Amino acid sequence: MFKKRENVAEIEEGNLLSPKFNNDGLIPVVTTCSKTKEILMHGYMNVEALKKTIETKEAHYWSRSRKEIWHKGKTSGFIQKVKEIRIDDDQDSIWLSVDIGDGSSCHVGYKSCFYRSVPIKKKNKIKMIFKEKKKIFDPKKVYKGFSNPTKI
Amino acid sequence: MFKKRENVAEIEEGNLLSPKFNNDGLIPVVTTCSKTKEILMHGYMNVEALKKTIETKEAHYWSRSRKEIWHKGKTSGFIQKVKEIRIDDDQDSIWLSVDIGDGSSCHVGYKSCFYRSVPIKKKNKIKMIFKEKKKIFDPKKVYKGFSNPTKI
Numbered sequence: 001m002f003k004k005r006e007n008v009a010e011i012e013e014g015n016l017l018s019p020k021f022n023n024d025g026l027i028p029v030v031t032t033c034s035k036t037k038e039i040l041m042h043g044y045m046n047v048e049a050l051k052k053t054i055e056t057k058e059a060h061y062w063s064r065s066r067k068e069i070w071h072k073g074k075t076s077g078f079i080q081k082v083k084e085i086r087i088d089d090d091q092d093s094i095w096l097s098v099d100i101g102d103g104s105s106c107h108v109g110y111k112s113c114f115y116r117s118v119p120i121k122k123k124n125k126i127k128m129i130f131k132e133k134k135k136i137f138d139p140k141k142v143y144k145g146f147s148n149p150t151k152i
Numbered sequence: 153m154f155k156k157r158e159n160v161a162e163i164e165e166g167n168l169l170s171p172k173f174n175n176d177g178l179i180p181v182v183t184t185c186s187k188t189k190e191i192l193m194h195g196y197m198n199v200e201a202l203k204k205t206i207e208t209k210e211a212h213y214w215s216r217s218r219k220e221i222w223h224k225g226k227t228s229g230f231i232q233k234v235k236e237i238r239i240d241d242d243q244d245s246i247w248l249s250v251d252i253g254d255g256s257s258c259h260v261g262y263k264s265c266f267y268r269s270v271p272i273k274k275k276n277k278i279k280m281i282f283k284e285k286k287k288i289f290d291p292k293k294v295y296k297g298f299s300n301p302t303k304i
Contacts, residue, residue, distance in 0.1 A: 001278065005304045012260050012302055015280040017270055030182045030191060037189035039182060042245035057272055085272055087280070088265035089258050090302035093194035095266045106241055108164050113240040114247045118169055120209055120237055126153065128167040128239070150164055150242035152157045
C-alpha cells in the first residue's frame with residue numbers, strides 16, 4: 001500500500017503515498033471536524049492503524065497509553081467517519097477530516113480536545129480560557145472501568 | 153510562564169498552562185490559517201520556541217533538520233502572526249491559528265503543506281490528488297543556498 005521512500009522529489013512532488021514513521025514507528029495525525037473545520041484531536045498512527053483507517057474509512061490510531069491499536073469510538077460510540085486524508089510535503093504527518101455527527105472527540109467530554117485557549121497578551125501568570133462551556137458526555141459514565149490516558 | 157505538571161485534574165480541567173514536552177524536549181504543533189481554517193503545517197516547539205511565540209505573537213518552531221529555533225518566515229518573508237493558541241486536554245499538543253496574509257507556509261511553495269489528498273476508495277496503488285494546483289512562490293529562488301529540510 002505504501003511506496004518505499006527513495007528520493008526527495010518523489011516524496012514532495014509525487015503522487016505515491018510514502019509515509020515516514022518515526023523511531024517509535026509512529027506518524028502524528030491531526031483530526032478536524034469535516035463540518036466546522038475545527039481541530040478535534042492530535043494523535044498518532046502506526047503502519048497498521050493507517051492501513052486500517054484507509055481500508056475501513058473509520059479512524060484508527062495507536063494508543064500510546066494502552067500500547068494497542070485504537071479504533072476511535074469503540075468504547076464511547078463516537079466513531080470518526082473519514083471524509084478526507086491528506087499528507088504533508090515530506091509525508092511525516094497526516095491530516096484526517098472526519099464526520100463525528102453530534103458526537104465528541106475528547107475523553108474529558110468536550111467536543112474538541114482543544115477546548116482551552118491561551119491568552120497571548122500576558123507573559124506571566126497565564127490563565128487559559130475555556131472555549132467550550134459544556135461537555136457533550138460524562139466521561140465517568142462512558143469510560144467507567146477504563147484508566148485515564150492523561151499522564152503527568 | 154508554565155506551571156509544573158502535578159495532577160491530572162489540574163492538567164485537564166485547570167486554567168494553568170502546563171505543556172508536556174516529549175523525550176526530545178518537543179511538543180507537536182498544528183498550525184491553521186485563521187481565515188480559511190485549513191491546516192497549514194505540522195511542526196514542533198521546544199520550551200524556548202513556545203515562550204518566544206507567546207511573547208512575540210509570531211510563530212517560532214524548533215527546526216529538527218537544522219536543530220535550531222526557527223522564526224517561521226525569517227527567510228521566506230512569510231511570517232505567521234498568531235491569532236490564537238490552544239492546547240489539548242493532556243496539554244501535549246498545541247494548535248496555533250495564524251494570519252499569513254496572501255503568503256505560504258510550505259517550503260515546497262504551496263500555501264499549505266497538506267496539498268495532497270489520499271483517495272480512500274482504493275486499497276492498493278494509491279495515487280494521491282493535488283488539491284493545490286499552483287505554487288505561491290518558487291522555492292529555488294526563495295531558499296537559494298538553503299538545504300531541503302525533507303529527509304528520506
